[in-house]
Amino acid sequence: MDIKNLISQMTLEEKASLCSGEDFWHTQEIKRLNIPKMMLSDGPHGLRKQDLEGDHLGINKSIQAVCFPTGATIAASFDRDLIHTVGEALGQECQAEHVGVILGPAVNIKRSPLCGRNFEYLSEDPYLSSEMAASQIEGIQSKNVGASIKHFLANNQEHRRMTSSSEIDERTLREIYLASFEKPVKEAKPWTVMCSYNKINGTYASENYHYLTKILRDEWGFDGVVVSDWGAVNDRVMGIKAGMDLEMPSSHGYNDSRIVQAVQEGILEEAVLDQCVENILKMVERFNKSRDVEAVFDRDSHHDLARKAASESMVLLKNENILPLSRKAKIGFIGQFATNPRFQGGGSSHINTHKTTSALDSVDIEVSYAKGYHIHEDSIDQQLVDEAIKVAKEVEVAVIFAGLPDEFESEGYDRQHMNLPESHNYLIQSVLKEQPNTVVVLHNGSPVEMPWINEVKGVLEVYLSGQSVGEATVDILFGDVNPSGKLPETFPISLADNPSYLYYFGEKDVVEYREGIFVGYRYYDKKEMPVLFPFGHGLSYTSFTYSNMTLSHTKINEDDTLTVTVDVENSGDCYGKEVVQLYVSDTVSSVIRPIKELKGFEKIGLHPKEKKQVVLNLDKRSFAYYNSQLKDWHVESGDFELLIGKSSRDIQCRERVYVQSNTVIKEKYTINSMIGDLLKIESKKVLIQPFIEIMAKTFRVNKESTDPSNVTITEETMDAMFNDMPLRSLVSNGGGTIDFRMLDDLIDQLNS
Numbered sequence: 001m002d003i004k005n006l007i008s009q010m011t012l013e014e015k016a017s018l019c020s021g022e023d024f025w026h027t028q029e030i031k032r033l034n035i036p037k038m039m040l041s042d043g044p045h046g047l048r049k050q051d052l053e054g055d056h057l058g059i060n061k062s063i064q065a066v067c068f069p070t071g072a073t074i075a076a077s078f079d080r081d082l083i084h085t086v087g088e089a090l091g092q093e094c095q096a097e098h099v100g101v102i103l104g105p106a107v108n109i110k111r112s113p114l115c116g117r118n119f120e121y122l123s124e125d126p127y128l129s130s131e132m133a134a135s136q137i138e139g140i141q142s143k144n145v146g147a148s149i150k151h152f153l154a155n156n157q158e159h160r161r162m163t164s165s166s167e168i169d170e171r172t173l174r175e176i177y178l179a180s181f182e183k184p185v186k187e188a189k190p191w192t193v194m195c196s197y198n199k200i201n202g203t204y205a206s207e208n209y210h211y212l213t214k215i216l217r218d219e220w221g222f223d224g225v226v227v228s229d230w231g232a233v234n235d236r237v238m239g240i241k242a243g244m245d246l247e248m249p250s251s252h253g254y255n256d257s258r259i260v261q262a263v264q265e266g267i268l269e270e271a272v273l274d275q276c277v278e279n280i281l282k283m284v285e286r287f288n289k290s291r292d293v294e295a296v297f298d299r300d301s302h303h304d305l306a307r308k309a310a311s312e313s314m315v316l317l318k319n320e321n322i323l324p325l326s327r328k329a330k331i332g333f334i335g336q337f338a339t340n341p342r343f344q345g346g347g348s349s350h351i352n353t354h355k356t357t358s359a360l361d362s363v364d365i366e367v368s369y370a371k372g373y374h375i376h377e378d379s380i381d382q383q384l385v386d387e388a389i390k391v392a393k394e395v396e397v398a399v400i401f402a403g404l405p406d407e408f409e410s411e412g413y414d415r416q417h418m419n420l421p422e423s424h425n426y427l428i429q430s431v432l433k434e435q436p437n438t439v440v441v442l443h444n445g446s447p448v449e450m451p452w453i454n455e456v457k458g459v460l461e462v463y464l465s466g467q468s469v470g471e472a473t474v475d476i477l478f479g480d481v482n483p484s485g486k487l488p489e490t491f492p493i494s495l496a497d498n499p500s501y502l503y504y505f506g507e508k509d510v511v512e513y514r515e516g517i518f519v520g521y522r523y524y525d526k527k528e529m530p531v532l533f534p535f536g537h538g539l540s541y542t543s544f545t546y547s548n549m550t551l552s553h554t555k556i557n558e559d560d561t562l563t564v565t566v567d568v569e570n571s572g573d574c575y576g577k578e579v580v581q582l583y584v585s586d587t588v589s590s591v592i593r594p595i596k597e598l599k600g601f602e603k604i605g606l607h608p609k610e611k612k613q614v615v616l617n618l619d620k621r622s623f624a625y626y627n628s629q630l631k632d633w634h635v636e637s638g639d640f641e642l643l644i645g646k647s648s649r650d651i652q653c654r655e656r657v658y659v660q661s662n663t664v665i666k667e668k669y670t671i672n673s674m675i676g677d678l679l680k681i682e683s684k685k686v687l688i689q690p691f692i693e694i695m696a697k698t699f700r701v702n703k704e705s706t707d708p709s710n711v712t713i714t715e716e717t718m719d720a721m722f723n724d725m726p727l728r729s730l731v732s733n734g735g736g737t738i739d740f741r742m743l744d745d746l747i748d749q750l751n752s
C-alpha cells in the first residue's frame with residue numbers, strides 16, 4: 001500500500017484512533033480504508049495469547065503454548081545460536097497464532113537481586129544482555145514476526161514502577177542501561193521498542209523526547225514503532241511529540257479526543273501525528289505482507305527444544321565429587337519442587353503450558369521421595385521434615401529441590417530480602433545433619449543467600465527453566481548432558497553486599513542510582529569483595545585447559561579491530577561445552593573505571609582431548625568509556641590488559657595491547673588548573689617547574705626552622721601538597737615573588 005497516500009485520505013479522528021489499541025491486544029482496524037488490525041502478545045519466553053479477556057498481569061487464561069526457559073535462565077547459556085533457535089520457535093508460534101509482534105526480549109539490567117522481574121531479564125552485564133537479545137530478535141524476526149525489546153529505559157525495579165523516576169547520570173546510562181538496548185536496536189532492528197512505565201531523570205519514558213527520538217531514532221537509526229508498556233501513558237499528546245507512536249492497550253477513545261483537540265488548537269502539529277501513523281501503518285503492512293497463513297507448530301518438538309535450551313543453561317555452582325549421579329546409587333528426591341517445579345514467573349510472561357515435566361516424573365530409575373515442605377508456605381512443617389530425614393538416611397545421595405515459590409518473586413512487586421523460604425533452608429540444614437551426600441537443586445529467578453553452602457556437596461542452579469525443567473534437570477543430574485551454563489550475574493554472599501543496597505527502593509518516587517556504573521561484578525571486583533559465586537562462574541563434568549593466547553597486534557589504533565585467539569582443550573574424559581570469556585581492563589585511566597568488563601565470549605563444544613582455537617574480535621567500543629563532556633565514546637591512549645577466563649574471577653591467560661586514541665582532548669587551563677595534572681604532561685611541566693621552585697623555597701625555609709612546634713615537611717610531602725594545589729596558589733605561596741600578571745602569562749603559555 002502507498003502509505004503516504006493512505007495517510008492523506010485519513011481523517012484527523014482516524015489518525016488519532018490508530019495511535020492506540022482497538023482493545024487489549026490489537027491495533028485499531030479502519031475498515032473504511034481497509035486498514036487491518038494486528039495483534040501483539042507477550043513474550044518474552046513463550047507466547048501468551050489471550051483469545052478471550054485480556055490483562056497484563058497474567059491473570060486470565062491464554063492459549064496453550066510452550067514455555068521456554070526464562071530470560072534469566074537462557075542468558076546463562078551464553079549461547080547466541082541457542083537463543084536464536086528459541087527465537088525462531090517463538091516466531092513460528094506467532095505466525096501460527098496470527099500474532100504480529102511478540103513482546104520481548106526484556107533486557108533491563110539486573111541492578112539488584114530484589115527486582116521481582118529479574119527472572120525475565122538477562123544479565124547484570126550490558127554486553128552479555130545485548131548480545132543475547134540481538135540473537136533472540138534476529139531469530140524471532142526471521143519468521144517475519146516482530147519483536148518488541150523492552151522496557152526502555154531504566155526500569156530496574158517493580159516497586160512504584162509506574163511513578164518512580166530513575167535518577168541516573170549520563171555516563172552510567174550510556175555504559176550500562178542504554179548499552180543493553182543499543183546493539184539489538186542498531187543491529188537486530190526490532191520492529192518495535194516498548195517504552196517503560198517509569199520516569200528517567202524526571203520525565204516519563206513514554207514522553208521522553210531525548211530517549212525516544214534523539215537517541216533511539218536519530219542516533220541509533222530505529223525506524224520501527226515505539227509502543228507504550230501497557231498503561232504507561234501519562235500525557236498522550238506529550239507522548240506523540242516525543243515519538244511514542246502506539247499507546248497500548250486501548251485508551252477507550254479518551255486520548256484520541258485529546259490528540260484531535262491538540263491538533264485543532266495548534267498544540268500538536270499534524271505532521272508529527274502523521275509520523276506516528278506512518279510508523280504504525282508500516283508495521284501492520286509488514287506483518288500482513290509476510291503472513292504465513294499455513295504456519296503450524298509442533299508443540300512437542302518445541303518442548304524438546306525447551307528441554308535442550310534448559311539443560312544448556314543450567315549452572316553447576318558447586319560439585320565436590322558428587323555429580324553426576326550414578327543410576328546404580330540409592331537416591332532420594334526431597335522437596336515439593338521435585339514434583340511441582342517452579343519453572344516460570346508470575347505476571348505478563350505467564351504461559352499456559354501444554355505440558356510440564358517434573359524431575360520425579362522424568363527420572364528413569366527408582367528414587368525415594370519426600371515432600372519436605374508445602375510449596376506455598378514459608379513455615380516449617382516438622383512432620384514433613386522428619387519424613388525427609390527418614391528418606392535421606394536410607395539413601396546414598398539426597399537431592400533437595402528448593403527455591404523461590406511464586407509468592408516470593410513476580411512482576412508487579414519486588415522481593416524484600418534475598419532468602420529462601422525458611423522451610424527450605426531448615427529442610428536443607430536438617431537433612432545435612434543426617435546425610436552429608438546432599439545436592440541442592442535451586443529453582444529461582446534471582447540470587448538467593450545460601451547459609452548451608454559449605455556443608456552441601458553440590459548445588460545446581462536451574463533458575464526458572466521452562467516447561468521441560470524436569471527432564472533437563474535429570475539430564476544434568478545424571479550426566480546425560482554435561483552442564484555448561486555460566487552465571488549471567490553475581491551471587492553476592494548477602495544482600496547488603498549489593499551496590500544498590502542503600503538506595504534501591506528510593507525515597508518515594510525518586511530512585512537514585514548512586515552506585516553509577518558499578519553494577520554487579522564491576523562493583524564487587526573494584527571493592528575486592530568476596531562473593532558467593534562470581535559472574536561467569538559455572539562448572540562442568542570435564543575440565544578445560546587454556547593455552548597460547550595471541551593478539552593480532554601489540555599496538556592498534558582505536559579504529560582497528562584486534563583479533564584475540566586462544567586454544568582450549570578438553571582435558572577431561574567426557575564431551576563438554578565451555579564458555580570462553582574475554583574481559584578488557586584499562587590499566588591506567590584518568591577516569592574511574594571498572595577493573596574489567598566483558599567484551600567477548602564464545603561457547604564451544606569439545607570431545608575429550610580435542611582442542612579448538614577460539615577467535616574473538618575487539619573494536620573501539622571494547623576499550624572505550626562514555627565521556628560526558630565529549631558526548632561520545634572515548635578511548636584513552638595507553639596499555640589495556642586482555643583477560644581470558646573461565647569466569648570473571650578465574651582468569652587463565654592475559655596479554656597487553658597498546659591502543660592509540662584518535663581524539664585529543666584539548667583542555668583550557670585556568671587559575672584553578674591543578675599543578676599535579678600539569679606536572680604529568682612533559683611540555684607543561686617545563687613551564688611551571690621554575691614557579692614551583694620559588695614556592696618550594698618558601699616551604700624549605702619553614703622546614704629548616706628549628707622551632708619545635710613546626711610540622712616536619714619532607715621533599716616528598718611537599719611535592720604531594722603541590723600536586724593538589726591550583727595554579728593560583730603559586731601567587732599566595734610564592735613569598736611575594738609571583739604576582740597575578742606572571743600567573744596570567746604562565747596560563748597563556750600553557751594554553752598556547
Ligand code: BGC
Nearest residue numbers: 042055056057103229230348
Ligand atoms: C508488562 C509488559 C507486558 C505488558 C503486556 C506489562 O505489565 O510490563 O512487559 O508486555 O504488560 O502484558
